[in-house]
Amino acid sequence: MLTNLFTQAQGSVAGEMIKSGIAQTILSQYPEQCHSFLLTDIGSKIAKSIKQDYEKKRLINVARQYNKLLANQMSQEKIDIFCKCHEISIVPDTVCSRIEQASINFYNNNNEYQDLKIQTKHIFYPNLKVKFNADYQNIARVELNGFHHDEFATLEGSGLFTFLNKVYGSTAFGAEECFIAGLDFGDGIIVDKVKTFFSSNWSKEKVLEVIANALNNVIEDVTELGNPNKKYLCRSASKLFLEIIIDKNNSIISAYPSMKNFQELQ
Numbered sequence: 654m655l656t657n658l659f660t661q662a663q664g665s666v667a668g669e670m671i672k673s674g675i676a677q678t679i680l681s682q683y684p685e686q687c688h689s690f691l692l693t694d695i696g697s698k699i700a701k702s703i704k705q706d707y708e709k710k711r712l713i714n715v716a717r718q719y720n721k722l723l724a725n726q727m728s729q730e731k732i733d734i735f736c737k738c739h740e741i742s743i744v745p746d747t748v749c750s751r752i753e754q755a756s757i758n759f760y761n762n763n764n765e766y767q768d769l770k771i772q773t774k775h776i777f778y779p780n781l782k783v784k785f786n787a788d789y790q791n792i793a794r795v796e797l798n799g800f801h802h803d804e805f806a807t808l809e810g811s812g813l814f815t816f817l818n819k820v821y822g823s824t825a826f827g828a829e830e831c832f833i834a835g836l837d838f839g840d841g842i843i844v845d846k847v848k849t850f851f852s853s854n855w856s857k858e859k860v861l862e863v864i865a866n867a868l869n870n871v872i873e874d875v876t877e878l879g880n881p882n883k884k885y886l887c888r889s890a891s892k893l894f895l896e897i898i899i900d901k902n903n904s905i906i907s908a909y910p911s912m913k914n915f916q917e918l919q
Contacts, residue, residue, distance in 0.1 A: 682709070687716035689723065695736045702743050707772070711780075715739055718783075725789035734842065738781035738795060741813070741838055744774055751804075752777050755857035759865075762858070766865045770904040775799035776864075777857060779814070781842070797836060797844040801909040802851040802860050809853075814838045818847070822914035829863075829891040830854065831910035849910040864908040867895045886911060 679700045680688055690696040696716065703709050722732055744752070752773050760767060779800035784793045803809055809816060817835035824830065830852035836844045851860050867887035875896065876884045883899045894911035 683713060683716070686720060687713055690716035690719040693719075693736070695740050699739060699743060704749075705774075721789050722785075727785075727789055731792055734792060734840070735783045737840060738783050738838075738842060741842070742778075742780045744778045748778060748808075749774075752857065755861065758858050759861040763862065763865065769865060769868075770902070771861065771864065771908070772904065772906050773857075773861070775907055776801050776860065776909070777804070778808075779836070779838075781838070781844075794846075795842055795844055796846070797848055799907060801849060801907075802855065802857065803853050804855070804857050806853045817843075820847075820915065822910065823917040829889075829893050831893060831914050833912075833915060849912065849914075851910060863889045863891065863893065864895065864897065864905065866890050867893070867908075868897060882906065886913070 679691055679697065683691060683700075691700055696712075696719075699712055699715070703712060719732075719735070722735060755777075756771070756773050776799060780798040782796045782798055784796060785791065786793050808814065815837045817837055819832050819834040822831040822833075831849060832852070833847040833849050835847050838844070851863070855863075867889040868885075870888050870890075871885045872888055872894075873886040874883065875886050876882070881901060885897050885899070887895045887897055889895060894913040895908055896911045897905060898907040900906050
């Protein structure tokens with residue numbers, strides 16, 4: 654089972670080992686209401702993988718949702734799916750190293766963008782969210798947060814997921830390749846809502862360069878009413894339409910091919 658609850662093992666040798674093993678290094682960094690989730694195998698794994706403040710905030714939200722599942726006595730089967738989704742979302746060290754190296758390479762080769770901040774993990778690795786119905790008894794859907802590029806199809810080739818119903822964007826006006834697709838992560842974890850992706854033939858460095866270049870050609874402010882983050886429709890020198898989202902700290906929190914690249918196919 655993915656969920657090895659401390660609450661179920663309380664008083665046992667295993668429970669005490671789990672508690673003593675992470676109490677000082679992890680539990681003290683989080684509110685008490687997060688501890689039940691942190692004392693599971695998957696909660697501990699997520700906490701140990703965190704390197705950024707925004708990832709810590711995300712873990713706190715996941716822990717709160719986990720508490721709701723327990724309070725509403727959700728079935729173990731659905732709790733396991735919830736935990737599996739968040740296990741999939743942990744960025745492996747090898748992938749994390751490649752993302753970090755791509756960022757270093759990009760800034761080294763593009764001095765004019767030294768002050769540009771991009772949340773690269775969001776663009777280069779999937780983060781799954783499980784949505785439940787109002788009474789927390791059933792899973793309504795699984796959503797994919799971020800992830801708009803699989804460099805040289807490496808992640809798909811590893812068996813992490815399979816693209817579903819892939820459709821390529823129009824290149825009628827010389828735009829470079831992009832596509833839309835759903836994703837199947839196995840074990841019944843399917844993202845039906847299509848996402849837009851940069852070409853899998855590109856390197857991560859090229860994706861970052863295309864995003865930075867597109868910021869020089871903002872076509873329209875398409876920010877949604879009431880959203881504190883700004884969203885811009887841009888177009889790169891290679892004719893690709895992008896939507897770029899920038900937060901209040903002037904950091905790019907997401908960037909992806911726009912659905913405008915597919916309008917001519919409809």
